[in-house]
Amino acid sequence: MSTTLSSINLNRFAVFVAVVEAGSLTRAASRLGIAKTMVSAHLQRLETEIGASLLVRTTRRLHLTEAGEMFYEAARIIVREAEEAVNAIGQSANNPRGTLRITAPVDYGATVIAPLAIAMQQRYPALKIDLLTGDRLFDLIAEGIDVAIRLGRLADSTLQAVQLGRVEEWLVAAPGVLPAKIKTTSPKDLTDLPFIGLSILPRPTTWRFERDGQSKQTVTFSASFTVNTAHAARAAVLAGGGLAVLPDFSIAQDVEEGRLVRVLPKWKLPGGGIFAVYPMAKFRPQKIRVFVDALKAEIEQSGRGVSRVR
Structure with missing residues (x-):
């Protein structure tokens, strides 16, 4: 007897997709908000309903069968x-x-x-926000992510993106780090000073400066200390560790309150965009539109980088 759609509980599609994307029954149960035993029962019944084995379960991980791989691709699209x-x-x-x-x-x-996110949840009590921070590129489809905020320059992809603003990069130091007698008319004057490099960048000590759209200099600093997050770089520069190039959003208040000073502010660094990135979709849920609108308003209110966004 052939399987018909009317004989299948479509709720089990969502459970199956969650298990595949989470990589385990336990994590899928947490994501779905149901018991692990219920997840297992749904999977067993789904396999019975469609008449095929979808997953092979070992003590350490789950493996899709050939039928499971085919079914997942279709079920993922249906569920999303x-x-x-x-x-x-x-x-x-x-x-x-x-x-x-x-x-x-x-x-x-x-x-x-x-x-x-906290302000949004206070305004919209029915909205739950799950924020995942990390400097790797998350797989939006596989990890069930609604929207990614990415900074810099986007690589080509099949994802949809909209630019919300720009991030400026500032060369900064703690007061007193620059020797009083040093000549500081161009970035090349600073190459012998200690520099805090961000190791996740492809060239953490090399930066391109531009002034008035005409004068350009590419400078390689002497890295005395490297870190893998801008947060750690900020802490190091506040401690007097040397020069650093940091995004404006992370240090603007430090500059305003005198804990840091901008070095050669007339020399501009490349900076980059602030993007909201989504999976391709026919419909854009209201929860995403509300969040993106709120973030764009926050960027505009901050007054940094808005003039170049159209």
């Missing part, structure tokens, strides 16, 4: 499009609801996104 349609129809601008999963770089997530 159903969720998007329900969210788009069922939500209103005044009451976004559900779970919004966001990723952002560690420092931007802590400095900008986390406070914004």
Whole structure:
């Protein structure tokens, strides 16, 4: 007897997709908010309903069967499009609801996104926000992420993106780090001073400066100390460790309050964009639109980098 769609519980599609993407029954149960035994029962019943084995379970991990790989690709699309349609129809601008999963770089997530997320949850009690910070590129589809905030320059991809603003990069130091007698008319005058490099960059000590759109200099500093996050670099430069190039959002208050000083502020660094990145979709849930609008308003209110965004 052939399997028909009417004989299959479509809720089990969502459970199966969650298990594959989470990599374990335990993590899938946590994501779905149900018991692990319920997840296991759904999987067993789904395999019975469609008449095929989808997963091979060992003590350490799950493996998709050949049938499971084929079924996952179809089920993933069905589940995502159903969720998007329900969210788009069922939500209103005044009451976004559900779970919004966001990723952002560690420092931007802590400095900008986390406070914004708390303000949004206070305004929209039915909205739950799951913020994942990290400097790696998250797989939005596999990890069930609604929107990623990325800084810099985007690589080509099949994802959709919209630019919300710009990040400026500033050369900074603690007061007193620059010797009083040093000549500081161009970046090349600073190459012998200690420099704090950000090791996650491809060339952490080499920077291109430009002044008035005409004078250009590419400078390689002497790295005395390297770190892997801008947060750690900020702590090191505040401690007097040397010069550093840091994003404006992380140090603007330090500069305003005199804990740091901008060095050669007339010489500009490349900077980069602030982007909201999404999986390709026919429908954009209201919870995403509300968040992106709130972040854009926050960027505009900060007054930095807005003039170059159209």
